[in-house]
Amino acid sequence: MLLTTVLIADFEMAGRATCQRLLQLEKKIKVVGEARCGLEAMTAAAKLKPRVLLLDPSGVAGEGFSLVSTILEKSPKTRIILLSERASDADILDALSQGALGYLAKPALPTYLTKAVRAVAAGEAWVPRRMVGRLIDQLAPGQ
Amino acid sequence: MKANLQDTKTAPRCVVLIASPTAGVRSQWTQALKDMYTVLDVGERGSLDRSLADLKPDVLLLDLALHRLGGLEGVQAIRQLSPETKIVLFARSPNAKEGISLLKAGAWGYCEKAIEPLRLRKVVLMLQQGEVWVKRNLIPHLIGELARLTRLRTKDSASHEARLRSLTPREREVVLLIGEGVNNKKIASRLMITEHTVKAHLTTIFRKLGLSGRVQLALLANESGGPISPTAWENRSAGEPQGSTRPKSN
Numbered sequence: 001m002l003l004t005t006v007l008i009a010d011f012e013m014a015g016r017a018t019c020q021r022l023l024q025l026e027k028k029i030k031v032v033g034e035a036r037c038g039l040e041a042m043t044a045a046a047k048l049k050p051r052v053l054l055l056d057p058s059g060v061a062g063e064g065f066s067l068v069s070t071i072l073e074k075s076p077k078t079r080i081i082l083l084s085e086r087a088s089d090a091d092i093l094d095a096l097s098q099g100a101l102g103y104l105a106k107p108a109l110p111t112y113l114t115k116a117v118r119a120v121a122a123g124e125a126w127v128p129r130r131m132v133g134r135l136i137d138q139l140a141p142g143q
Numbered sequence: 144m145k146a147n148l149q150d151t152k153t154a155p156r157c158v159v160l161i162a163s164p165t166a167g168v169r170s171q172w173t174q175a176l177k178d179m180y181t182v183l184d185v186g187e188r189g190s191l192d193r194s195l196a197d198l199k200p201d202v203l204l205l206d207l208a209l210h211r212l213g214g215l216e217g218v219q220a221i222r223q224l225s226p227e228t229k230i231v232l233f234a235r236s237p238n239a240k241e242g243i244s245l246l247k248a249g250a251w252g253y254c255e256k257a258i259e260p261l262r263l264r265k266v267v268l269m270l271q272q273g274e275v276w277v278k279r280n281l282i283p284h285l286i287g288e289l290a291r292l293t294r295l296r297t298k299d300s301a302s303h304e305a306r307l308r309s310l311t312p313r314e315r316e317v318v319l320l321i322g323e324g325v326n327n328k329k330i331a332s333r334l335m336i337t338e339h340t341v342k343a344h345l346t347t348i349f350r351k352l353g354l355s356g357r358v359q360l361a362l363l364a365n366e367s368g369g370p371i372s373p374t375a376w377e378n379r380s381a382g383e384p385q386g387s388t389r390p391k392s393n
Contacts, residue, residue, distance in 0.1 A: 038358045039324045042365065069294075070365045096286050097293040125282040133275045135285050136246045139292065 004121040005032045007050035009041035010083065011058070015106065019054055019083075022113045029117060038067050046074035051121050054113075055100075056083040065091075068098035079120045083109070089134055092127065096135065102126030156181045157271060158198060160228075162191045163206035168256065172204060175260035176267060195224040202270055203230045204263075206256060218248035229270045233258070239284035242277065246285070252276035307363075309351050317344045321357055322364030 006029055008019045016034050023029050032048050035041040038057070045053055053075075057067055068080055081102035082095045092103045102120045104112055116126040127135075161172045161184040169184040176182050183198065185191045188210060195203065203221065205212075212218060212232070221230055231252035232245050242253040251270055254277070258266070266276045277285070310318065313334070320330045327345075331338040345357070354360050 039361055042361070043324050066362050069290075070362055073365070093289075097289045099286075099290040101283060101286060123283060124279055125286055127282065127286075129274060132277060132282060132285070133273070135282075135289060136275055138289055139243070139247045139285065140249065 004029045004052060004117060005048070005050040006030065006052045006054060006117060007033045007035065007041070007044055007048055007078075008054050009035040009038075009044070010054070010056040011036055012056070015056055015083065018106075018109055019113065022109060023117065026114055026117075029114070041067065042071055042074060045071045045078055049075045050078055052117050053078050053080045054083055054117075055080055056106075057095075058084060065094045065098050068095055068100050072099045081116055081120055081126060089131065092131055093134055093138060096127070096131075097138070103128070103131075157202065157267070158183070158200040159202045159204060159267060160185065160191075160194055160198065160200035161204050162186075162209050163233075164209045165206065168206055171260070172263060175263045179264065180267065192224060195221060195228065199225045200228055202267055203228050204267075205230060205232050207232055207234050208256075212245065216248075218245060218250055222249060231266060231270070231276060237278065237281070239281055242281050243284060243288050246275070246277065253281070254278055307352075310348060314344055314348050314351075317341060318348060318360060318364050321345075322361050324361065 006019075006023060008016050008031060010016045010019070016036075020031055020034075023031055032050055033044045035044045041053070041055060053071065055068070055071075057065060068082075071078065071080065079102070080095075080100040081104055082092070082100050083104055083106055084091070085106050087095075087103065087105070095103065102116055102125060104116050104126065112126075119126050157180045159176055159180045159182050161169055161176075161182060163169050163172070163184070164186055166186070169186065173182050173184055180202075183194065183200070185194050186209075191205075191210065194200070203225075205221075210217065212221075218230060221228070229251040230249070231254070232250050233254060233256040234241060235256050237253060237255050245253055252266055252275055254262075254266065269276050307315065307318065316334060317330060320333060325333070327338050327341045331341045334341070345360075348360065349355065352360070352363065354363065
């Protein structure tokens with residue numbers, strides 16, 4: 001299997017460091033860059049075209065989720081996993097509707113980050129089971 | 144069948160109706176579920192409709208070989224006969240397109256007919272807990288569909304282009320540079336104006352567009368897929384370097 005390239009975008013140093021630490025042990029995963037704000041995430045994604053982008057949009061006031069679709073325009077093949085201290089179901093749905101393919105709560109990073117990166121790189125989604133029903137509700141017309 | 148119904152009266156159990164034209168499928172699914180649920184099975188369309196209307200089962204496991212359904216109308220027809228019944232559909236080889244259309248129409252689950260007995264038990268359990276059941280590999284397609292619908296809806300609403308039209312050509316130049324991630328000092332030197340003037344432009348731009356900061360502005364600039372329409376460039380100053388740092392648009 002090919003190397004999975006990952007870009008880490010988190011305005012907090014601690015968040016970036018956690019992801020780095022968890023991913024550097026993986027042979028098939030390579031962190032190709034870090035971004036500290038929305039603009040950096042956008043330019044770095046456009047330049048590096050990573051397979052997976054780990055994105056904590058909380059540093060981008062108000063417009064965090066439109067960042068997802070903007071980045072996808074620049075790098076359509078990048079799969080985005082949203083990271084967040086705690087996101088509501090509505091937030092997650094928002095991010096998914098912009099094209100994100102995964103969501104991970106930050107406290108769950110140590111357990112699931114590498115699994116999530118692998119799954120998403122392989123074309124799967126990484127969302128809590130309960131979100132699937134919510135997702136379908138969003139699709140159904142007038143429900 | 145009558146004996147089973149009486150059972151449910153003494154100890155109310157979840158009623159599962161199995162519908163498949165294949166006797167083997169019916170018996171396999173029944174075996175998997177009968178210790179936990181009241182299971183009934185039908186092998187043809189006519190008895191399916193009758194059983195639905197009479198029994199109003201909690202769950203219907205429907206082999207698409209018995210009833211092709213044809214998306215929305217088929218699912219709705221079943222829901223009319225028994226509105227509370229949760230419908231799970233089984234295909235010989237499931238595909239994303241069919242799955243999405245059936246789930247959109249109100250189905251609670253979609254999976255392969257050759258499902259393992261233990262899995263099938265889990266499916267029914269999930270339904271009872273109010274969860275839908277789809278195979279993992281269908282989920283990215285569902286997300287893709289949501290993203291597609293969202294894009295369509297956004298296009299309907301006021302376009303960014305229209306908002307940007309309220310800007311002067313000079314202001315649009317500033318927006319373009321912000322979209323490239325250029326800082327105020329560099330914008331000033333590129334446009335051959337003072338940094339103070341750049342800030343003044345930005346204040347006006349934020350006010351006109353109702354934004355609160357440059358990141359929002361950069362997002363907007365990039366979102367509209369080219370904020371500066373070709374005509375906007377006609378006014379651009381002759382002395383400005385033509386080589387743009389704007390990332391190649393895809």
